[in-house]
Amino acid sequence: MEQLTPFLPLAQQLATWRWTCCGSSVERIEAEFLGRIADLDTRLLTLAVVTGAMRGRTEQDVNYVNAGSFAQERGS
Numbered sequence: 001m002e003q004l005t006p007f008l009p010l011a012q013q014l015a016t017w018r019w020t021c022c023g024s025s026v027e028r029i030e031a032e033f034l035g036r037i038a039d040l041d042t043r044l045l046t047l048a049v050v051t052g053a054m055r056g057r058t059e060q061d062v063n064y065v066n067a068g069s070f071a072q073e074r075g076s
Contacts, residue, residue, distance in 0.1 A: 003040060008048045015052030029053050
């Protein structure tokens, strides 16, 4: 967790930026982690990506706790 924490805001911001650039035409989001960070448990980074992509696009607030549920509801 300590090693991933610095990357969480970046993952979230990159997802938000990517979604903003592509608009509503996005059907699927894939997150790939390479290098030494890929050797770690990256589930938290994936939740950060989903949170960034979904935040502001749903009626409910999306956070790391419920991001997985939002992704499953939408077929991810």
